[in-house]
Amino acid sequence: MKNHYYSFNSIYDPSSLIRRGLEMKQKKVISEIGKNKTIGLVFLNPSLRTRMSTHEAANRLSLHVITFNGQDAWSWEMEEGAIMNVNKTEHIKDAARVISSYVDIIGIRCFAGLKDIEEDRNDTVIKKFMSYSSVPVINLESAALHPCQSLADMITMREIYGEKKLKVALTWAPHPKALPQAVAQSFSQWAIGMGHDVVIAHPEGYDLDTSFTTGAKITHDQEEAIRGVDIVYAKSWTSEIDYGKATTAYNNWTLNDQKMELSDGGRFMHCLPIRRNVVATDEVLDSYQSLIYTQAENRLYAAQAIIEKILKSEQ
Amino acid sequence: MKNHYYSFNSIYDPSSLIRRGLEMKQKKVISEIGKNKTIGLVFLNPSLRTRMSTHEAANRLSLHVITFNGQDAWSWEMEEGAIMNVNKTEHIKDAARVISSYVDIIGIRCFAGLKDIEEDRNDTVIKKFMSYSSVPVINLESAALHPCQSLADMITMREIYGEKKLKVALTWAPHPKALPQAVAQSFSQWAIGMGHDVVIAHPEGYDLDTSFTTGAKITHDQEEAIRGVDIVYAKSWTSEIDYGKATTAYNNWTLNDQKMELSDGGRFMHCLPIRRNVVATDEVLDSYQSLIYTQAENRLYAAQAIIEKILKSEQ
Amino acid sequence: MKNHYYSFNSIYDPSSLIRRGLEMKQKKVISEIGKNKTIGLVFLNPSLRTRMSTHEAANRLSLHVITFNGQDAWSWEMEEGAIMNVNKTEHIKDAARVISSYVDIIGIRCFAGLKDIEEDRNDTVIKKFMSYSSVPVINLESAALHPCQSLADMITMREIYGEKKLKVALTWAPHPKALPQAVAQSFSQWAIGMGHDVVIAHPEGYDLDTSFTTGAKITHDQEEAIRGVDIVYAKSWTSEIDYGKATTAYNNWTLNDQKMELSDGGRFMHCLPIRRNVVATDEVLDSYQSLIYTQAENRLYAAQAIIEKILKSEQ
Numbered sequence: 001m002k003n004h005y006y007s008f009n010s011i012y013d014p015s016s017l018i019r020r021g022l023e024m025k026q027k028k029v030i031s032e033i034g035k036n037k038t039i040g041l042v043f044l045n046p047s048l049r050t051r052m053s054t055h056e057a058a059n060r061l062s063l064h065v066i067t068f069n070g071q072d073a074w075s076w077e078m079e080e081g082a083i084m085n086v087n088k089t090e091h092i093k094d095a096a097r098v099i100s101s102y103v104d105i106i107g108i109r110c111f112a113g114l115k116d117i118e119e120d121r122n123d124t125v126i127k128k129f130m131s132y133s134s135v136p137v138i139n140l141e142s143a144a145l146h147p148c149q150s151l152a153d154m155i156t157m158r159e160i161y162g163e164k165k166l167k168v169a170l171t172w173a174p175h176p177k178a179l180p181q182a183v184a185q186s187f188s189q190w191a192i193g194m195g196h197d198v199v200i201a202h203p204e205g206y207d208l209d210t211s212f213t214t215g216a217k218i219t220h221d222q223e224e225a226i227r228g229v230d231i232v233y234a235k236s237w238t239s240e241i242d243y244g245k246a247t248t249a250y251n252n253w254t255l256n257d258q259k260m261e262l263s264d265g266g267r268f269m270h271c272l273p274i275r276r277n278v279v280a281t282d283e284v285l286d287s288y289q290s291l292i293y294t295q296a297e298n299r300l301y302a303a304q305a306i307i308e309k310i311l312k313s314e315q
Numbered sequence: 316m317k318n319h320y321y322s323f324n325s326i327y328d329p330s331s332l333i334r335r336g337l338e339m340k341q342k343k344v345i346s347e348i349g350k351n352k353t354i355g356l357v358f359l360n361p362s363l364r365t366r367m368s369t370h371e372a373a374n375r376l377s378l379h380v381i382t383f384n385g386q387d388a389w390s391w392e393m394e395e396g397a398i399m400n401v402n403k404t405e406h407i408k409d410a411a412r413v414i415s416s417y418v419d420i421i422g423i424r425c426f427a428g429l430k431d432i433e434e435d436r437n438d439t440v441i442k443k444f445m446s447y448s449s450v451p452v453i454n455l456e457s458a459a460l461h462p463c464q465s466l467a468d469m470i471t472m473r474e475i476y477g478e479k480k481l482k483v484a485l486t487w488a489p490h491p492k493a494l495p496q497a498v499a500q501s502f503s504q505w506a507i508g509m510g511h512d513v514v515i516a517h518p519e520g521y522d523l524d525t526s527f528t529t530g531a532k533i534t535h536d537q538e539e540a541i542r543g544v545d546i547v548y549a550k551s552w553t554s555e556i557d558y559g560k561a562t563t564a565y566n567n568w569t570l571n572d573q574k575m576e577l578s579d580g581g582r583f584m585h586c587l588p589i590r591r592n593v594v595a596t597d598e599v600l601d602s603y604q605s606l607i608y609t610q611a612e613n614r615l616y617a618a619q620a621i622i623e624k625i626l627k628s629e630q
Numbered sequence: 631m632k633n634h635y636y637s638f639n640s641i642y643d644p645s646s647l648i649r650r651g652l653e654m655k656q657k658k659v660i661s662e663i664g665k666n667k668t669i670g671l672v673f674l675n676p677s678l679r680t681r682m683s684t685h686e687a688a689n690r691l692s693l694h695v696i697t698f699n700g701q702d703a704w705s706w707e708m709e710e711g712a713i714m715n716v717n718k719t720e721h722i723k724d725a726a727r728v729i730s731s732y733v734d735i736i737g738i739r740c741f742a743g744l745k746d747i748e749e750d751r752n753d754t755v756i757k758k759f760m761s762y763s764s765v766p767v768i769n770l771e772s773a774a775l776h777p778c779q780s781l782a783d784m785i786t787m788r789e790i791y792g793e794k795k796l797k798v799a800l801t802w803a804p805h806p807k808a809l810p811q812a813v814a815q816s817f818s819q820w821a822i823g824m825g826h827d828v829v830i831a832h833p834e835g836y837d838l839d840t841s842f843t844t845g846a847k848i849t850h851d852q853e854e855a856i857r858g859v860d861i862v863y864a865k866s867w868t869s870e871i872d873y874g875k876a877t878t879a880y881n882n883w884t885l886n887d888q889k890m891e892l893s894d895g896g897r898f899m900h901c902l903p904i905r906r907n908v909v910a911t912d913e914v915l916d917s918y919q920s921l922i923y924t925q926a927e928n929r930l931y932a933a934q935a936i937i938e939k940i941l942k943s944e945q
Contacts, residue, residue, distance in 0.1 A: 052732045059694040064374040083592040090588035101612035102367045273720035277713040297731035379689040398907040405903035416927035
């Protein structure tokens with residue numbers, strides 16, 4: 001099988017990948033390992049952090065970068081055997097094979113459609129794309145997972161706390177739009193996988209895919225979850241029941257100073273972009289405890305560590 | 316005159332260009348011939364294969380690449396002397412002169428408008444652009460021709476069959492949308508120009524521009540055309556009569572196994588993207604005879620050979 | 631304070647920057663000063679000249695380039711303390727901090743909104759962005775100013791006339807759309823700042839921000855302004871009274887040969903793109919006196935001089 005970076009389980013030794021990411025930051029690693037190679041970045045959805053951090057990571061490893069924005073121009077057929085006489089212009093198997101004939105690594109972003117929870121949880125698009133690609137694929141956020149964000153999150157926790165096992169609360173938060181579950185699920189998978197003590201708080205009906213949360217304590221009491229933790233990770237995600245529908249119920253789940261004080265001097269985390277004073281208050285985001293900019297910056301080193309690892313495996 | 320790559324006729328020795336493309340594939344040529352030079356890629360229409368293959372070709376020749384997506388933001392005035400007080404924001408002569416003052420080579424994609432057949436066949440946009448550009452221009456698919464695709468097709472045929480003169484059937488195929496005639500016309504021009512024995516099959520009223528088909532046999536009987544050939548090249552294009560209108564008549568022109576069996580063990584070709592089970596069946600596309608992925612991959616080496624040739628001519 | 635390039639006043643010695651730009655053109659300077667560094671180009675509005683010239687300038691200084699097109703995907707919240715529960719997806723302070731953690735220099739384009747003249751004149755967006763960025767920011771046209779264009783204009787004037795102090799007429803011109811005042815204000819600021827004798831002609835109610843025009847003579851008589859000058863710089867901009875509204879009054883302000891003959895053999899300048907035969911006639915634009923293509927080409931050397939200056943200051 002190709003050496004894809006799809007999820008936590010794609011990595012044999014996640015701890016050393018985290019360590020390498022942190023080392024890349026501390027030493028500002030520039031290398032020629034990617035010389036005369038090219039990474040293709042395929043965005044089926046908008047991207048700022050992922051786009052820029054992955055591009056810069058590739059720069060630092062001397063890779064060429066080709067960016068393809070598919071969101072406007074292309075809609076890929078997913079079904080085997082489909083009679084493509086309506087509006088899908090290309091089959092994903094053709095696109096994946098062709099793109100992988102031009103480049104050495106592919107990064108692809110393909111968000112959850114937020115219409116069919118089974119389809120999103122099955123992560124159909126990226127799994128098909130990986131199966132047809134002849135080169136390694138990096139998951140730049142799929143329907144179900146966002147492992148580049150999670151690695152950056154783990155690098156951030158390592159940077160602050162070292163190898164200590166932490167008490168971590170992952171808490172749902174309000175948002176005017178229905179958002180995918182990928183960031184939350186991926187963070188949960190990594191935090192549990194790295195041996196941290198994880199509690200997940202969300203309103204009833206907002207359950208994540210248990211494939212990624214087994215090992216975490218689940219509660220519907222946000223304050224109980226936060227009490228005594230080292231890390232409060234906030235994220236909004238769509239309901240499991242009213243999948244893809246936004247809600248204004250639970251607006252009292254906004255993270256504020258009062259809630260943060262229940263933690264054990266805990267640090268605040270979020271993947272950005274963030275709706276200020278909706279997901280969390282300015283006071284929390286701009287406080288000493290906030291790690292949001294460190295997380296965003298560490299996206300660069302996470303991407304660099306992942307790409308380097310793939311290049312080394314392919315040698 | 317500038318050293319443009321506009322059509323088959325732009326090349327003094329097409330056979331050696333084909334050979335060089337194939338050599339670039341076999342040796343995976345990486346060179347510094349384009350060092351400190353820049354290619355500008357101007358897309359007035361969407362592009363995946365062309366965009367990525369041309370970009371990677373430039374990478375391998377050490378050129379910088381600047382991509383400009385004009386489709387959303389710009390609409391160019393074509394008329395000399397126009398009073399530009401409506402919605403055209405820039406005259407093509409200004410755009411061409413300005414872009415050519417920043418880069419060493421320009422690749423431009425400007426599809427057929429599919430409204431006025433004379434305008435499309437005259438290839439007004441790219442011809443004006445070339446006339447105003449102070450640097451060589453590569454045709455990345457104009458209204459009338461797609462010579463980068465055709466060179467990739469010729470490289471593919473050379474790769475499979477060597478220098479042998481082949482029996483080639485170019486056949487019209489169904490499609491839910493009206494499509495330009497550029498790929499078909501350009502393939503015809505190249506295949507005839509390279510001395511192959513070309514038959515073109517299409518329904519009545521679907522004639523291509525005879526400038527590019529003289530020397531080919533024309534028939535309205537698809538099966539007759541395919542009988543005994545080495546290559547079946549399928550492509551949909553719009554009617555000459557109902558120019559720019561799609562049709563559901565002739566849905567029986569879909570290429571399938573039964574039809575392919577009429578050929579002499581013939582290989583199937585198509586430029587992609589393809590509407591599966593409309594233009595051709597999955598059975599054909601996924602068969603041993605299908606060359607669609609080889610053609611797509613060879614876009615890279617075609618582009619690399621073209622750019623190298625231009626750089627050498629400019630030295 | 632960070633070493634931003636925001637306006638004429640950002641530069642300690644503008645004359646030597648102009649000289650360096652011209653030298654870069656004459657010697658075709660290629661340097662490694664930007665090696666292992668990256669410039670991020672953020673476009674919140676469309677761009678052809680600015681995009682390509684700045685990218686090529688970066689190429690020639692060996693910088694990596696990452697381009698981010700924000701116009702479609704992002705709308706940034708500008709207000710401190712806003713409750714972001716409507717349609718703004720990210721606060722500008724988060725975007726600026728994050729982007730500046732990935733790159734060494736940022737160029738940003740953020741046009742006038744043309745709704746609120748005070749907001750545009752205060753140049754809120756770029757000023758906030760600069761204040762939150764941790765790296766130098768280059769103004770690629772803000773609501774109020776376009777200093778890259780103006781530097782190119784000054785390089786052009788230096789190229790033609792040397793260090794001579796010139797008589798310069800900046801004249802309003804007709805246009806089917808309401809346009810920002812940035813180019814005109816910035817040109818005025820630079821031309822006055824460089825010691826030229828500037829007269830500005832516009833219809834009543836079309837005053838520019840006096841912060842940038844103090845020192846110029848203002849008139850409502852276009853012909854009087856042009857009489858005897860060395861340079862006629864034409865540009866359309868929106869009314870101060872009916873801010874953001876287009877007009878068809880004053881269509882007699884189109885620049886033509888007859889008017890140009892009033893000048894002292896004056897050269898014609900415009901920043902492009904230009905509405906031909908609306909802003910100025912083809913006769914003027916295509917005449918020997920027209921400097922429009924030289925100005926556009928000099929955008930490259932202006933950008934190169936600016937980036938080099940920032941890189942040297944940061945060393």
